Amino acid sequence: MRLHRLFILFPEKKLTEEKQREILDAGVQAFSEKGLEKTTMNDIAHRAGISVGVLYKYYKDKDDFFRACVYCVVEEMRQFLEEITRERTKPLLQAKALITKSRRLAEEKRPYFRLYLEMARNQSLPRELIHDIEGYPARIYTDAIRDAQQRGDMRRDLDPALLAMCFDDLLKMLQFSYASPYFEERAQVYGGEHALEEDWLTEGMLRFMESAFTLESGDIRHREETPADAPADCKREA
Amino acid sequence: MRLHRLFILFPEKKLTEEKQREILDAGVQAFSEKGLEKTTMNDIAHRAGISVGVLYKYYKDKDDFFRACVYCVVEEMRQFLEEITRERTKPLLQAKALITKSRRLAEEKRPYFRLYLEMARNQSLPRELIHDIEGYPARIYTDAIRDAQQRGDMRRDLDPALLAMCFDDLLKMLQFSYASPYFEERAQVYGGEHALEEDWLTEGMLRFMESAFTLESGDIRHREETPADAPADCKREA
Amino acid sequence: MRLHRLFILFPEKKLTEEKQREILDAGVQAFSEKGLEKTTMNDIAHRAGISVGVLYKYYKDKDDFFRACVYCVVEEMRQFLEEITRERTKPLLQAKALITKSRRLAEEKRPYFRLYLEMARNQSLPRELIHDIEGYPARIYTDAIRDAQQRGDMRRDLDPALLAMCFDDLLKMLQFSYASPYFEERAQVYGGEHALEEDWLTEGMLRFMESAFTLESGDIRHREETPADAPADCKREA
Amino acid sequence: MRLHRLFILFPEKKLTEEKQREILDAGVQAFSEKGLEKTTMNDIAHRAGISVGVLYKYYKDKDDFFRACVYCVVEEMRQFLEEITRERTKPLLQAKALITKSRRLAEEKRPYFRLYLEMARNQSLPRELIHDIEGYPARIYTDAIRDAQQRGDMRRDLDPALLAMCFDDLLKMLQFSYASPYFEERAQVYGGEHALEEDWLTEGMLRFMESAFTLESGDIRHREETPADAPADCKREA
DNA sequence: AATGAATGAGAATTCATTCAT
DNA sequence: TATGAATGAATTCTCATTCAT
Numbered sequence: 001m002r003l004h005r006l007f008i009l010f011p012e013k014k015l016t017e018e019k020q021r022e023i024l025d026a027g028v029q030a031f032s033e034k035g036l037e038k039t040t041m042n043d044i045a046h047r048a049g050i051s052v053g054v055l056y057k058y059y060k061d062k063d064d065f066f067r068a069c070v071y072c073v074v075e076e077m078r079q080f081l082e083e084i085t086r087e088r089t090k091p092l093l094q095a096k097a098l099i100t101k102s103r104r105l106a107e108e109k110r111p112y113f114r115l116y117l118e119m120a121r122n123q124s125l126p127r128e129l130i131h132d133i134e135g136y137p138a139r140i141y142t143d144a145i146r147d148a149q150q151r152g153d154m155r156r157d158l159d160p161a162l163l164a165m166c167f168d169d170l171l172k173m174l175q176f177s178y179a180s181p182y183f184e185e186r187a188q189v190y191g192g193e194h195a196l197e198e199d200w201l202t203e204g205m206l207r208f209m210e211s212a213f214t215l216e217s218g219d220i221r222h223r224e225e226t227p228a229d230a231p232a233d234c235k236r237e238a
Numbered sequence: 239m240r241l242h243r244l245f246i247l248f249p250e251k252k253l254t255e256e257k258q259r260e261i262l263d264a265g266v267q268a269f270s271e272k273g274l275e276k277t278t279m280n281d282i283a284h285r286a287g288i289s290v291g292v293l294y295k296y297y298k299d300k301d302d303f304f305r306a307c308v309y310c311v312v313e314e315m316r317q318f319l320e321e322i323t324r325e326r327t328k329p330l331l332q333a334k335a336l337i338t339k340s341r342r343l344a345e346e347k348r349p350y351f352r353l354y355l356e357m358a359r360n361q362s363l364p365r366e367l368i369h370d371i372e373g374y375p376a377r378i379y380t381d382a383i384r385d386a387q388q389r390g391d392m393r394r395d396l397d398p399a400l401l402a403m404c405f406d407d408l409l410k411m412l413q414f415s416y417a418s419p420y421f422e423e424r425a426q427v428y429g430g431e432h433a434l435e436e437d438w439l440t441e442g443m444l445r446f447m448e449s450a451f452t453l454e455s456g457d458i459r460h461r462e463e464t465p466a467d468a469p470a471d472c473k474r475e476a
Numbered sequence: 477m478r479l480h481r482l483f484i485l486f487p488e489k490k491l492t493e494e495k496q497r498e499i500l501d502a503g504v505q506a507f508s509e510k511g512l513e514k515t516t517m518n519d520i521a522h523r524a525g526i527s528v529g530v531l532y533k534y535y536k537d538k539d540d541f542f543r544a545c546v547y548c549v550v551e552e553m554r555q556f557l558e559e560i561t562r563e564r565t566k567p568l569l570q571a572k573a574l575i576t577k578s579r580r581l582a583e584e585k586r587p588y589f590r591l592y593l594e595m596a597r598n599q600s601l602p603r604e605l606i607h608d609i610e611g612y613p614a615r616i617y618t619d620a621i622r623d624a625q626q627r628g629d630m631r632r633d634l635d636p637a638l639l640a641m642c643f644d645d646l647l648k649m650l651q652f653s654y655a656s657p658y659f660e661e662r663a664q665v666y667g668g669e670h671a672l673e674e675d676w677l678t679e680g681m682l683r684f685m686e687s688a689f690t691l692e693s694g695d696i697r698h699r700e701e702t703p704a705d706a707p708a709d710c711k712r713e714a
Numbered sequence: 715m716r717l718h719r720l721f722i723l724f725p726e727k728k729l730t731e732e733k734q735r736e737i738l739d740a741g742v743q744a745f746s747e748k749g750l751e752k753t754t755m756n757d758i759a760h761r762a763g764i765s766v767g768v769l770y771k772y773y774k775d776k777d778d779f780f781r782a783c784v785y786c787v788v789e790e791m792r793q794f795l796e797e798i799t800r801e802r803t804k805p806l807l808q809a810k811a812l813i814t815k816s817r818r819l820a821e822e823k824r825p826y827f828r829l830y831l832e833m834a835r836n837q838s839l840p841r842e843l844i845h846d847i848e849g850y851p852a853r854i855y856t857d858a859i860r861d862a863q864q865r866g867d868m869r870r871d872l873d874p875a876l877l878a879m880c881f882d883d884l885l886k887m888l889q890f891s892y893a894s895p896y897f898e899e900r901a902q903v904y905g906g907e908h909a910l911e912e913d914w915l916t917e918g919m920l921r922f923m924e925s926a927f928t929l930e931s932g933d934i935r936h937r938e939e940t941p942a943d944a945p946a947d948c949k950r951e952a
Numbered sequence: 953a954a955t956g957a958a959t960g961a962g963a964a965t966t967c968a969t970t971c972a973t
Numbered sequence: 974t975a976t977g978a979a980t981g982a983a984t985t986c987t988c989a990t991t992c993a994t
């Protein structure tokens with residue numbers, strides 16, 4: 001009621017909400033571009049079209065603001081993960097969707113993933129925050145994998161939590177490859193100039209995972225020694 | 239490389255070579271502890287037992303010194319990799335050794351891996367440096383994998399370079415888990431309190447890789463649906 | 477004075493008069509606690525339960541408001557002095573009352589005296605303001621002393637204005653001792669832990685003044701040399 | 715020895731000592747002119763002909779520097795007091811010298827006494843510092859007074875510590891009158907335009923003290939009531 | 953060649969004051 | 974008229990870099 005009246009009297013107050021968003025976006029952008037320390041509060045204020053004073057009205061200090069940006073990004077990622085896992089298809093299909101869409105997300109929202117790296121190196125991050133951030137995907141992945149193991153869709157010779165971590169390891173590195181200049185370059189060291197432009201990385205990793213998470217040692221079939229001619233689709237110039 | 243050059247510049251001072259080492263060590267330590275920006279040149283000079291003036295005699299500026307530290311670490315890692323791959327055992331055995339010893343290395347030389355993370359976020363790293371750094375392991379891994387594929391020891395349905403990258407992805411995340419506070423905590427989110435102390439992570443990842451890199455989709459064997467009782471070795475307390 | 481003017485400006489709002497009082501009280505409190513510069517306009521507004529805008533409606537700027545607070549305090553002190561000197565008893569009795577009641581006033585209204593100190597250090601105080609503030613007590617004291625001199629109740633060998641000033645000097649220091657943390661501590665340096673709690677300071681100063689303002693050099697009586705045993709009432713534990 | 719060699723090798727090092735002095739002087743000057751908060755570190759650096767960096771090399775922060783200035787002033791005052799009390803003349807003569815020379819000191823070194831006022835209002839002064847500052851004069855005065863009481867040169871009806879405090883009260887106000895614009899003006903309110911230029915204040919207070927500290931109530935002599943004509947030397951225009 | 957004091961640009965943060973609502 | 978969000982100048986403090994000794 002009261003809120004509604006306020007909304008009518010000061011419809012601009014809604015701008016504040018929007019402005020908040022704008023400010024955080026400016027922060028994420030700036031931090032991901034230049035890093036925590038090289039980004040100045042003035043820079044952020046300028047990008048957001050506000051004065052530093054506003055920044056300090058909403059946030060205690062630079063670190064507080066940085067953490068808010070991290071939360072913002074983490075929340076976005078959680079939503080991304082939620083959306084994909086909402087539709088209760090087979091875990092393997094979900095994983096497939098996750099990988100494919102991660103690539104697009106990482107390309108579109110590079111700052112988000114760079115901010116992740118920026119955060120990961122922060123020495124003063126409270127334990128709880130880390131659990132907050134990693135807990136959700138950890139649970140989602142582990143549960144899905146346990147589920148798949150029970151259905152017989154996934155290898156059962158390993159702790160589901162470990163498989164979940166390996167999955168996230170690979171997914172994270174994939175995302176970094178599309179978001180961080182360093183890991184981008186690294187991907188090209190491995191996959192050549194077009195490693196990221198074409199489907200080399202995404203498709204390749206997808207296919208790697210498909211069997212890596214499905215087959216267990218016991219599934220091994222005897223293979224007769226074969227000569228150097230590998231199948232066409234796995235060849236590539238050095 | 240750099241070290242060699244310096245040695246030539248001041249050949250009369252055998253101490254210089256040693257001192258250089260000390261200075262770089264101080265740098266690696268400091269940078270990995272506090273990050274590039276939070277580390278001061280005075281701090282480094284103090285740790286190395288020299289004056290800032292010396293620092294600026296050997297290195298153009300802070301960034302130049304940081305890069306030298308990175309080189310130093312990379313060089314160390316290269317040697318580590320070289321040592322392990324020198325003895326021409328089977329690639330799979332080498333991988334095994336790499337993983338097991340990586341853990342120990344990461345624990346003993348945490349600064350090295352933290353410096354890697356610190357470096358990876360640096361936006362102003364020249365392409366060439368990245369190729370320099372990642373090129374060596376990329377080549378080693380890819381060659382070894384191609385080799386193994388030809389012998390039939392490794393799945394052939396994927397580009398060796400891609401498999402190499404996946405391998406390095408997992409290895410890197412493993413190393414980070416033992417070296418970076420953030421990834422340490424993350425490992426515990428997945429594997430519980432003792433994820434790092436016991437062999438949960440190292441052993442688990444090793445076993446994951448064993449089949450992940452060996453089996454290909456075609457190897458799939460029909461498995462009869464099994465009930466909820468997973469094999470003992472994949473169970474874990476909640 | 478000022479208060480009167482404001483009352484005329486907003487005569488329709490009886491509340492304003494009261495609010496004014498509240499605002500000034502908030503100011504006096506804040507300024508005396510944290511000093512002129514460390515007190516913020518927001519702080520004052522918050523204490524007074526108003527918005528900064530109001531502050532700037534009534535007062536040109538922070539300095540103007542500070543001066544208003546000073547006036548307020550000075551006015552209060554003037555009333556205090558007026559009340560005591562209204563009843564036309566002997567000057568010496570008035571002085572006695574002044575000292576005794578000053579102590580109570582200083583303890584109850586510490587902010588008033590601290591604000592005095594805060595004001596006394598202000599370099600940009602207009603001459604007139606100082607004359608305004610000190611003129612009233614100066615006149616009262618001087619007149620009373622001149623009066624007492626004529627009656628023979630006070631030493632006549634000195635200018636009544638000078639005696640008045642000495643009296644005010646001692647009175648001020650007494651007040652500071654009960655109101656300012658620094659002078660409080662100083663009193664304890666002289667009189668020990670309980671200098672202020674018991675009557676050491678007040679009573680002592682009263683007795684000091686009694687003869688100091690009464691006797692003149694000519695009154696000197698020959699005193700035979702006496703040994704170390706001072707009279708009981710001047711002894712004190714170490 | 716070593717110090718001597720250093721002195722010869724780097725005679726400029728002595729400049730540092732001198733520079734220290736210059737810096738503190740600049741600080742005392744600035745703080746006493748504009749107050750603790752209104753004085754900026756840049757201002758001080760500028761006055762001292764150095765850069766802010768130097769200030770922060772020698773002193774932790776502004777507050778630390780302020781305290782150093784206070785110590786510097788206090789030390790100076792202690793020396794002043796020491797010099798005067800060194801020659802073991804009669805306490806009353808020492809008091810006389812103290813008052814006379816205080817005036818000159820206060821006029822020459824106004825900043826010192828203004829800094830005292832600036833310090834006295836500081837809320838965060840540690841107890842110990844206050845005891846440090848006030849302890850020395852308190853002891854000197856109290857001892858001298860006790861001594862004089864035993865000789866019969868001073869009134870014995872009061873605690874020597876209390877008399878000491880009254881003496882210091884009057885001395886401090888005298889000093890303030892010559893050093894602080896506010897108390898200067900106040901002195902003129904009492905003593906007229908030339909209160910400070912001529913000897914009205916100094917001489918008057920001296921004569922006031924002479925008997926105030928000498929005579930005790932018991933010394934009172936009966937005085938016959940006298941008419942309004944006070945002695946010439948105590949008259950003054952209003 | 954080594955030292956480390958000095959420099960001063962630059963960053964974080966505060967707060968008096970304004971002004972749109 | 975009252976509000977209090979927004980502004981941005983000013984201040985403290987840091988630290989890469991220089992240079993006289």
